Amino acid sequence: MAVDTPTRPDSAPEAAPRPARPDRTRIPRAFYVMVLPAFLLFFVFHTIPVLQGIYYSFTDSPGYGPAEFVGFRNYIALFTDGRVLHAYWFTLLIAAVATILVNVIALAIALGLNSKIKFKTTLRGVYFIPNVLAILVVGYIFSYLFNNSLPALATSLGIDSLSTSLLTDAKTAWIGIVILAVWQAAAFNIIIYIAGLQTVPQELYEASAIDGASPWRQFRSVTFPMIAGFFTINMVLSLKTFLQIFDHIIALTNGGPGTDTESVSVLIYKGGFQGGEYGYQSANSVLFFVIIVVLSITQLRVLQRREVSV
Amino acid sequence: MSASVLGPSTQAGPVPVPDEGRRRFRWRRSEEPYKVNWWLTALLVVLALTIMIPLYFAIVTSLKTTDQLGGTGFGLPDRVRWSNFADAWRLTNFPNAALNSAIITVGAVVLTLFTNSMVAYAIARNMHRRLFRILFYYFVSALFVPFPIIMLPVAKLTAILHLDNHSGLILLYVVYGLAFNIFIFTAYINSIPRELEEAAVTDGASTWGVFWRIIFPLLAPMNATVGILTCLWAWNDFLLPLVILSDPGSATLPLVQYVFQTQFQTNYPAAFASYLMAMAPLLIVYLFAQRWVISGVTRGAIK
Numbered sequence: 001m002a003v004d005t006p007t008r009p010d011s012a013p014e015a016a017p018r019p020a021r022p023d024r025t026r027i028p029r030a031f032y033v034m035v036l037p038a039f040l041l042f043f044v045f046h047t048i049p050v051l052q053g054i055y056y057s058f059t060d061s062p063g064y065g066p067a068e069f070v071g072f073r074n075y076i077a078l079f080t081d082g083r084v085l086h087a088y089w090f091t092l093l094i095a096a097v098a099t100i101l102v103n104v105i106a107l108a109i110a111l112g113l114n115s116k117i118k119f120k121t122t123l124r125g126v127y128f129i130p131n132v133l134a135i136l137v138v139g140y141i142f143s144y145l146f147n148n149s150l151p152a153l154a155t156s157l158g159i160d161s162l163s164t165s166l167l168t169d170a171k172t173a174w175i176g177i178v179i180l181a182v183w184q185a186a187a188f189n190i191i192i193y194i195a196g197l198q199t200v201p202q203e204l205y206e207a208s209a210i211d212g213a214s215p216w217r218q219f220r221s222v223t224f225p226m227i228a229g230f231f232t233i234n235m236v237l238s239l240k241t242f243l244q245i246f247d248h249i250i251a252l253t254n255g256g257p258g259t260d261t262e263s264v265s266v267l268i269y270k271g272g273f274q275g276g277e278y279g280y281q282s283a284n285s286v287l288f289f290v291i292i293v294v295l296s297i298t299q300l301r302v303l304q305r306r307e308v309s310v
Numbered sequence: 311m312s313a314s315v316l317g318p319s320t321q322a323g324p325v326p327v328p329d330e331g332r333r334r335f336r337w338r339r340s341e342e343p344y345k346v347n348w349w350l351t352a353l354l355v356v357l358a359l360t361i362m363i364p365l366y367f368a369i370v371t372s373l374k375t376t377d378q379l380g381g382t383g384f385g386l387p388d389r390v391r392w393s394n395f396a397d398a399w400r401l402t403n404f405p406n407a408a409l410n411s412a413i414i415t416v417g418a419v420v421l422t423l424f425t426n427s428m429v430a431y432a433i434a435r436n437m438h439r440r441l442f443r444i445l446f447y448y449f450v451s452a453l454f455v456p457f458p459i460i461m462l463p464v465a466k467l468t469a470i471l472h473l474d475n476h477s478g479l480i481l482l483y484v485v486y487g488l489a490f491n492i493f494i495f496t497a498y499i500n501s502i503p504r505e506l507e508e509a510a511v512t513d514g515a516s517t518w519g520v521f522w523r524i525i526f527p528l529l530a531p532m533n534a535t536v537g538i539l540t541c542l543w544a545w546n547d548f549l550l551p552l553v554i555l556s557d558p559g560s561a562t563l564p565l566v567q568y569v570f571q572t573q574f575q576t577n578y579p580a581a582f583a584s585y586l587m588a589m590a591p592l593l594i595v596y597l598f599a600q601r602w603v604i605s606g607v608t609r610g611a612i613k
Contacts, residue, residue: 030517034432035445038425038488045485046452049463056463063462109357117351125600126358129365132596132603134546134564137585140571141368144383144578149367152382183360191604195611230611244456247548250568265549268458273553278462285459292456 056282063278074283083259084284087267088291094174094263095242098181102238103231106186110193111219124194131187139180139251143167146176146252167253170260177261180248185241189234196230197223228307236299243292264288372582379578391579398584401574406559407566408591411545414476414562418483418544419537426488426536427529430495431521435504437496446496452489457549465553474556482554483544491536494610498532499525535610538603545592563588
């Protein structure tokens with residue numbers, strides 16, 4: 001998935017033996033015209049909103065009318081706001097558990113789907129289905145399953161602990177959310193892992209089989225190192241996606257009971273659009289941005305270091 | 311969605327793309343007796359039930375009357391009540407929502423393919439220039455910006471510019487798709503030999519001519535990937551339409567399910583009929599185009 005950048009981009013034009021000069025006469029205009037509209041639109045609809053968000057985070061704007069500049073007051077308030085702290089804790093919990101589960105499950109299923117099985121194409125097709133469905137809609141179906149079917153099933157089996165809905169209890173609602181998240185996200189990860197597994201040369205397996213390697217040993221010493229790059233990408237993308245979890249929660253619990261299952265995205269949406277906390281939630285989103293970047297980079301560093309050392 | 315968007319892998323690009331059929335063939339050759347692992351097959355079939363069960367459940371529930379609900383709900387309906395679908399059709403104004411979703415999805419996919427590939431081409435071929443390199447990182451860095459940070463300002467901005475409608479949504483999908491699409495398009499363009507373009511230039515083609523007549527057709531496999539991913543995103547997205555669209559009449563399918571859920575909470579059979587109708591269009595397309603969808607996504611992953 002690496003993008004090839006030129007090996008040594010020449011910063012000093014005179015030192016370039018490469019066709020820098022003929023290029024210059026040949027290329028210009030059209031290439032600039034190609035990127036200019038995209039740049040302008042991106043700037044207007046992405047960069048400016050980011051800057052505006054940062055600006056509003058220093059105001060007490062309710063989302064309309066005049067707003068006062070309040071300095072860092074929003075940011076300080078965030079750290080003492082129980083609802084905000086809870087949302088972060090809850091989001092990190094969901095994201096961490098779901099990222100690990102999705103990757104373990106997806107890798108296991110991908111290994112299965114890449115081995116000598118019957119109906120391979122059909123099975124791959126079936127496992128990809130969740131990815132073509134809208135999370136919100138699937139969420140409503142799961143919500144009914146968790147709220148009605150599962151308790152009914154548990155009651156008839158005499159399992160008391162499950163006889164009430166998972167989702168109405170603050171302590172267990174996260175499990176339902178993780179199940180939905182994993183169900184939906186595993187599909188895409190499975191396909192990526194299959195793509196990775198197909199890049200492993202068959203000869204390596206033959207060689208290790210001759211050396212008498214057990215299947216587990218083969219996986220650890222051949223397969224996994226060979227697909228380490230795919231593992232990194234999947235882990236980083238999963239974590240980033242799950243940190244922004246929104247649809248799942250709207251469909252299953254809508255943040256309830258109370259505010260117990262609010263993720264950061266849900267909190268920002270509710271507070272910012274419905275709660276008149278535009279400025280305050282802007283500060284929250286800036287903080288969220290910083291946390292996502294820090295977590296993603298850390299994760300990338302750690303995983304890539306492992307990739308190299310294997 | 312036209313067949314060309316999901317272009318079959320027969321239009322092989324300059325990069326040898328792992329192809330299902332070819333791969334299996336090579337594999338059989340290296341290990342002559344291809345022994346099917348039946349235990350593993352059985353296990354995977356059983357696990358696949360976890361995917362089919364919620365869908366089965368949605369179907370049986372959508373065919374029941376309200377008094378047949380209750381219990382675990384997995385039983386088949388005693389009498390099938392097809393009119394749930396008619397109710398859902400009416401209550402959600404389904405044709406309108408489906409049309410809205412279709413317009414937005416088609417618009418986003420078509421515009422994304424034409425514009426994002428072009429931007430990626432300009433960047434990929436000029437990566438040795440600092441300006442274009444900066445532009446590349448500028449676009450790609452958006453991958454790490456969480457949507458909530460721009461959610462509130464963008465909602466305001468689109469409202470001011472009167473873009474709180476279909477065209478605004480299409481525009482946003484095209485612009486926000488840039489980050490990821492440039493990433494995979496440039497990687498692919500780098501693998502296209504420059505000699506092709508140079509030959510065309512000597513024959514008198516302009517840069518635009520080179521792009522439209524040579525590069526764009528060669529991008530077919532990547533266009534399929536980007537097209538599929540954009541289609542899935544635009545069709546299924548909930549948050550962006552939720553914050554951008556102001557007129558209820560322009561609501562997309564996921565948005566309609568949200569409104570339905572909050573307004574008609576107790577009519578579960580109609581709700582499930584409505585969910586099924588919302589999922590059906592993409593599901594049907596997927597059933598027919600399954601191979602292309604999966605190979606398209608896989609190709610995006612390998613780059």
